Amino acid sequence: MIFGFLKPTQMSPRLHRLKNSALFSTLTPLELKIVDGLLHERRYLKDEIVFDEGEEGQALYLLMSGRVRISRLHEGMTQVVAELEPGGFFGDLALLDNTPRNAQARAIEPCEMAVFFRADFLGLMETDAVIGYKISLALARHIGRRLREWMGTGRPQLEAL
């Protein structure tokens, strides 16, 4: 037990699924295990709302199975912004700041999600800077990609959350 740190960390199927997400793809098995210890599991039924537009955002959602539709109200009409597949994540801006959600997320299939609470992420940045910077870099790349897409297409902010 005392020399357990010498053993390589085994990757469970759940850790493999986390590794497949762009957010955690750069983490080592040990780092993934630490992050997994902080994630909460949630299950949503088809049509169930994950969060509303304008709600205070406190967490990032990582889609493990099922599909989620992101939509927002634009001039009184519901505008579909994106539909996310397993491995995708949303609510990422809530991880960086405390601003309200700027779109609604609704399950369009029964979904299983891993939820990363903002305070846990900030705590991780303090206690484990390496994991913190890897996740922050992945988030920055994700937001940068969105920005490039928006500049290229002139469309409103994709997956804006």
Next chain:
Amino acid sequence: MNNGERAGPVVWTGIIAATCLLLLVVKQLLWLALPFIFGTVLHYILLGPMQRMVRAGYGRNAAALLVCLLFFALASLALAAALSWNDGPEEESWEKTIGLYLDGGVAFVHNTMTLLEARFPVLAEMHLTSSVNKAFRTYTDNFAQEHLGEILVGVATWIPSLLLAPFLTFFFLRDGLRFKRFLARAVPNAYFERSLYLLHEVDQTARRYFEGLLKLTVLDTAVLALGLWTIGVSSPLLLGLISAVLAWVPFVGSVAGCVLVVIVASTDAPSNPFVAYGAIGVFVLVRLLDDFVFMPLTLGRSLRVHPLVTVLMIFVGGALAGVVGLMLVLPLLGVVMVIGETLGRLVTNPRLRARHRYARALRTRQASVDLDIARERRGAPTPNAEQAAK
């Protein structure tokens, strides 16, 4: 989370009522309350080192165990060093040492009374010294019959329950995160994010309070030890530490700490009562510094409660649960306040309640997808039953 939205009078009445109720429960479960407090304090001290060990590749079990073992080994060594490093009066046995210090305390009271009578003749006319001596004698003569048995039974009851503290610390460290996830799992999806925030705030409130208390103890110990060392009292660091820990209990703890310091000072210099007066001066100075400088810097920031409510609740805590009530009323009030304010916001949010009702309806519909309840009530066979019959 929007903190600008403050709770109303109904929520605050509930918060105060819940705090009082918890204090009464604590009073009944005193044997568990103290080890629980020590366990919580140690958990917050050891959490950082344990997280570093987990990061180094240790399992949570091994990391919690190693951190606890290391801490208790170091604490035992420090205690042994403090006990052996004694520059006070030497005696053959600890019973004699205790007797010596008690005699020193009694002699200090006697000398002070004599000095006061010499300075103020009106006190001599009132026979102050003989009255105090009589009261002392009455108390000490009956001490063995009236109190010694109670004290010994109390010690025999408390020592096993205090041994719970290391076990609680270990399990708090190992399973704290798991317990938080377990609690969060019970929350419906609609309230999930806000409940996570609530759990986090409760944890932060308790952590801020106990970390503040630890910082305050370190500051008090250092300043008191410096003051006592300056006037030449023996074992200043150990005395400072004991007094600072006793000060965890508002009012009563400070008085007990002061009495302890005076007893040691008067025993160290029996012929010079001014050392003991100096010790009282140092103690009062440290208490003033503590109340007006250290406490606002440490504990004051931990609980965002109005000062008037804080003072009133300390009295209520003392009246309801005695010394432990005095000690626990503020952290309990802080935690109940966070829970009450957040729950108040959750249950009064119409959109969250509507979402929760909708999710429940979805679950009911999913659970009864192949069940025609109306048809069943009419007594007609359900489609599944018809299919089975075919």
